[in-house]
Amino acid sequence: MALTPQLLRALQDIVGPAGLVVSAEGRLTYECDMHTFYKGTPDAVVLPESAAQVAAIVRLCRREHVPIVPRGSGTGLIGGAMAPEGGVMVSMTRMNRIVELDFPNRCATVQPGLINLWLSQATRERGYFFAPDPSSQMVSSIGGNASTNAGGPHCLKYGITVNHVLGLEVVTGAGEFVQLGGKTHERPGYDLTGVMVGAEGTLGLVTGVIVRLTHLPEGVKTILASFSSIEDASEAVSAIIRAGIIPAALEMLDEVVIRAIEEGVGAGYPKGAGAVLLIELDGPIAEIEAQSGPIETICRDAERALLWKGRKEAAGVFGRLTPNWLLQDAVVPRSKLPQIMKEVAAIGARHHLVIANVFHAGDGNLHPLICYDDRAPGELERAKQANEELLAACLALGGSVTGEHGVGLDKRASLPMQFADSDLNFMARLRRVFDPDSIMNPGKLLPSHPACGEGFRPAARPLPAGTWI
Amino acid sequence: MALTPQLLRALQDIVGPAGLVVSAEGRLTYECDMHTFYKGTPDAVVLPESAAQVAAIVRLCRREHVPIVPRGSGTGLIGGAMAPEGGVMVSMTRMNRIVELDFPNRCATVQPGLINLWLSQATRERGYFFAPDPSSQMVSSIGGNASTNAGGPHCLKYGITVNHVLGLEVVTGAGEFVQLGGKTHERPGYDLTGVMVGAEGTLGLVTGVIVRLTHLPEGVKTILASFSSIEDASEAVSAIIRAGIIPAALEMLDEVVIRAIEEGVGAGYPKGAGAVLLIELDGPIAEIEAQSGPIETICRDAERALLWKGRKEAAGVFGRLTPNWLLQDAVVPRSKLPQIMKEVAAIGARHHLVIANVFHAGDGNLHPLICYDDRAPGELERAKQANEELLAACLALGGSVTGEHGVGLDKRASLPMQFADSDLNFMARLRRVFDPDSIMNPGKLLPSHPACGEGFRPAARPLPAGTWI
Numbered sequence: 001m002a003l004t005p006q007l008l009r010a011l012q013d014i015v016g017p018a019g020l021v022v023s024a025e026g027r028l029t030y031e032c033d034m035h036t037f038y039k040g041t042p043d044a045v046v047l048p049e050s051a052a053q054v055a056a057i058v059r060l061c062r063r064e065h066v067p068i069v070p071r072g073s074g075t076g077l078i079g080g081a082m083a084p085e086g087g088v089m090v091s092m093t094r095m096n097r098i099v100e101l102d103f104p105n106r107c108a109t110v111q112p113g114l115i116n117l118w119l120s121q122a123t124r125e126r127g128y129f130f131a132p133d134p135s136s137q138m139v140s141s142i143g144g145n146a147s148t149n150a151g152g153p154h155c156l157k158y159g160i161t162v163n164h165v166l167g168l169e170v171v172t173g174a175g176e177f178v179q180l181g182g183k184t185h186e187r188p189g190y191d192l193t194g195v196m197v198g199a200e201g202t203l204g205l206v207t208g209v210i211v212r213l214t215h216l217p218e219g220v221k222t223i224l225a226s227f228s229s230i231e232d233a234s235e236a237v238s239a240i241i242r243a244g245i246i247p248a249a250l251e252m253l254d255e256v257v258i259r260a261i262e263e264g265v266g267a268g269y270p271k272g273a274g275a276v277l278l279i280e281l282d283g284p285i286a287e288i289e290a291q292s293g294p295i296e297t298i299c300r301d302a303e304r305a306l307l308w309k310g311r312k313e314a315a316g317v318f319g320r321l322t323p324n325w326l327l328q329d330a331v332v333p334r335s336k337l338p339q340i341m342k343e344v345a346a347i348g349a350r351h352h353l354v355i356a357n358v359f360h361a362g363d364g365n366l367h368p369l370i371c372y373d374d375r376a377p378g379e380l381e382r383a384k385q386a387n388e389e390l391l392a393a394c395l396a397l398g399g400s401v402t403g404e405h406g407v408g409l410d411k412r413a414s415l416p417m418q419f420a421d422s423d424l425n426f427m428a429r430l431r432r433v434f435d436p437d438s439i440m441n442p443g444k445l446l447p448s449h450p451a452c453g454e455g456f457r458p459a460a461r462p463l464p465a466g467t468w469i
Numbered sequence: 470m471a472l473t474p475q476l477l478r479a480l481q482d483i484v485g486p487a488g489l490v491v492s493a494e495g496r497l498t499y500e501c502d503m504h505t506f507y508k509g510t511p512d513a514v515v516l517p518e519s520a521a522q523v524a525a526i527v528r529l530c531r532r533e534h535v536p537i538v539p540r541g542s543g544t545g546l547i548g549g550a551m552a553p554e555g556g557v558m559v560s561m562t563r564m565n566r567i568v569e570l571d572f573p574n575r576c577a578t579v580q581p582g583l584i585n586l587w588l589s590q591a592t593r594e595r596g597y598f599f600a601p602d603p604s605s606q607m608v609s610s611i612g613g614n615a616s617t618n619a620g621g622p623h624c625l626k627y628g629i630t631v632n633h634v635l636g637l638e639v640v641t642g643a644g645e646f647v648q649l650g651g652k653t654h655e656r657p658g659y660d661l662t663g664v665m666v667g668a669e670g671t672l673g674l675v676t677g678v679i680v681r682l683t684h685l686p687e688g689v690k691t692i693l694a695s696f697s698s699i700e701d702a703s704e705a706v707s708a709i710i711r712a713g714i715i716p717a718a719l720e721m722l723d724e725v726v727i728r729a730i731e732e733g734v735g736a737g738y739p740k741g742a743g744a745v746l747l748i749e750l751d752g753p754i755a756e757i758e759a760q761s762g763p764i765e766t767i768c769r770d771a772e773r774a775l776l777w778k779g780r781k782e783a784a785g786v787f788g789r790l791t792p793n794w795l796l797q798d799a800v801v802p803r804s805k806l807p808q809i810m811k812e813v814a815a816i817g818a819r820h821h822l823v824i825a826n827v828f829h830a831g832d833g834n835l836h837p838l839i840c841y842d843d844r845a846p847g848e849l850e851r852a853k854q855a856n857e858e859l860l861a862a863c864l865a866l867g868g869s870v871t872g873e874h875g876v877g878l879d880k881r882a883s884l885p886m887q888f889a890d891s892d893l894n895f896m897a898r899l900r901r902v903f904d905p906d907s908i909m910n911p912g913k914l915l916p917s918h919p920a921c922g923e924g925f926r927p928a929a930r931p932l933p934a935g936t937w938i
Contacts, residue, residue: 188869189876189892215713422646423658
């Protein structure tokens with residue numbers, strides 16, 4: 001869709017000339033997020049500097065029936081922060097300030113574009129940090145983390161993003177300001193903070209976030225445990241949790257990934273092992289010592305920075321494994337880990353594909369890496385088929401078709417595998433409460449499905465402002 | 470409203486003769502919850518034994534435009550589980566089973582009528598407990614705890630009920646089954662678990678709850694600290710939190726309450742003190758020892774059971790203080806405790822009323838007890854005025870008009886003090902997604918206010934089933 005000169009002028013009146021990108025080369029930067037299968041260039045990109053500007057943009061786009069695609073740093077892995085149908089992309093990168101650090105109440109108020117790691121850097125010397133640590137934390141934004149409900153290795157102990165968001169300021173798809181949650185523990189009325197966290201920009205735009213600050217632990221200890229098979233490592237995960245120990249992180253890497261990391265990075269992982277677990281304990285030093293005893297019977301100590309370098313650069317070495325890959329994200333209850341690892345191996349064997357594994361074992365959050373070569377006839381199709389079987393296997397074990405990455409464009413079609421029609425219909429009706437004209441990130445999250453009504457394309461005619469839906 | 474013989478017969482067909490209460494004396498039991506200001510007898514009480522029966526009841530009542538009032542154990546303090554307009558009360562007391570204990574995944578699936586304490590009793594020998602511990606835990610139900618998002622002394626460390634609910638099975642006001650959340654950490658789509666927790670039965674009926682189980686701590690230590698004034702004790706609360714210590718519980722009792730408890734129970738509290746703090750530490754024994762050092766400089770050890778007996782029986786000794794009382798529930802950010810305690814004292818002095826204090830200091834959750842004698846002319850009016858000023862003072866400090874008890878009938882009128890019209894309108898629209906005909910617990914939670922539309926009385930005409938609202 002082409003935007004009218006009047007609309008572009010009105011956008012520029014709101015954000016100023018420096019806040020509007022309309023050139024083809026400028027817009028190209030925004031054609032996709034980190035899931036490069038999906039591309040779509042917005043017709044314009046606006047970079048607001050205040051919540052008031054955001055509200056003005058939404059009201060304008062609503063009046064003109066133009067889709068809005070919110071974007072943080074664009075590091076998402078599910079095709080969520082791109083514009084499949086064009087429209088106006090709202091980039092939050094200029095709204096990147098810390099508004100308030102409130103140490104007595106252990107919270108911070110930040111703008112949505114603030115880089116995740118910056119908050120921990122700004123609070124470290126006072127003894128605090130922001131706990132959710134997606135691998136992208138050096139570049140991803142807290143608003144984007146909230147919109148995708150991002151996870152990370154240390155979320156096993158500290159919880160995922162939703163557990164650290166106390167309140168949100170939101171401009172809904174109707175152009176209204178709504179305050180959700182706040183600094184105090186509990187508030188009257190419906191608790192909508194959790195609905196907005198993980199909504200992937202389909203309900204509105206986050207313009208402010210109140211997050212919990214966490215005390216830095218007194219000590220940290222990282223343990224590497226190696227196993228002859230990934231099934232044995234999976235059993236160990238269950239045994240550790242059963243012993244009442246919740247490590248800060250509990251990450252699994254399989255044989256294929258270990259070898260690739262050792263060749264690419266050299267982190268000191270044992271090359272002959274069938275799998276390794278990276279186990280991190282933190283907290284009071286006395287507690288770490290008490291917990292590491294039972295774990296160390298199967299482990300040896302190692303150097304922390306190097307161990308994490310291997311894990312965090314795993315994605316960088318995938319190119320050594322395979323010409324093409326599909327990084328899946330799914331979940332099983334963690335007691336089912338040994339079972340799903342057998343199934344993953346069986347699916348790989350059945351389709352003659354290497355499936356590598358590096359994942360958040362403590363959470364039961366798998367990231368099977370399906371390796372294929374799209375120049376080999378039929379291999380892409382086999383990879384897609386293996387992918388479908390993988391998701392179905394997770395669901396059959398009581399799991400979920402997405403873990404920490406979200407739905408976006410990529411998993412939309414999988415939602416009917418997990419939800420009844422009545423659940424989908426319910427979500428679609430909820431979406432209309434926030435976004436009556438379906439202008440917010442259309443085509444994302446909810447599937448094209450009869451239970452979802454019109455599938456959330458912009459409505460043919462606008463509803464009068466304030467209409468009761 | 471009188472129910473037709475046809476409707477009563479249809480209800481009996483669903484729940485059987487033993488599950489239907491229609492006699493006047495039988496219904497009298499259900500005329501109020503623990504807030505005895507508000508009374509209203511339901512026209513019938515049904516006691517379903519399965520989720521399918523619950524869904525059949527809702528569909529029947531929806532068709533006939535009869536209000537539904539859900540009820541757990543009836544221990545609420547805000548007039549939520551009573552029937553101001555008659556209608557059908559749905560009591561969950563016969564749906565009180567543990568459906569599954571899943572220790573490897575640290576969770577339990579329970580029916581809504583299960584008594585809170587029973588779950589901890591059933592899991593203790595395996596080393597687990599259910600952490601939310603409202604003072605009513607020996608009699609209140611987990612479904613009721615979830616519907617009011619109940620707190621409790623140990624929620625400071627362990628979080629409130631919403632932090633322990635992983636998933637819910639719900640029959641909405643439209644008579645549909647909806648699954649919210651589940652055993653795995655994260656799921657695709659909108660996270661509606663938090664919306665249902667604390668919705669006080671206004672969106673639907675909870676028919677199943679998946680809750681988190683928590684490991685029993687290795688050790689527990691309870692410390693009593695006495696202070697010359699409540700302001701000094703409030704400063705100590707801030708100092709403890711600032712030191713990076715989150716006790717399991719941190720409870721405040723003022724001079725008036727200490728005296729009443731000592732006369733009534735004899736818990737060994739120091740009668741001359743201006744205030745005491747009850748501080749409980751739990752966890753690994755080494756951690757407790759490390760944390761108690763900084764606290765003990767202002768404390769003396771004491772016997773745990775007796776200390777808690779005093780705190781938990783505080784409500785029982787209020788009769789010694791005053792002929793009548795109003796127990797308020799409000800919140801301030803905990804850094805504002807010293808300030809609000811000064812204001813509470815000033816409000817009491819201004820209105821010539823004793824205001825006693827016993828509360829969850831660590832959470833900033835106040836329970837001022839406004840003492841009055843309704844036989845003394847004008848005293849009730851002064852108490853009500855003091856109450857209004859108290860809530861306004863909490864809001865002015867960035868707090869909330871309700872803490873752990875909820876809204877119900879009692880706080881409805883206060884909501885417009887805390888929320889903008891757009892927020893109220895938003896909640897009303899959300900309510901209609903779940904409950905299109907406004908049959909669920911009408912007259913509760915949302916105020917009669919233009920922003921809430923029709924104020925959620927049963928609709929004049931039913932909408933056709935499946936209508937898009």
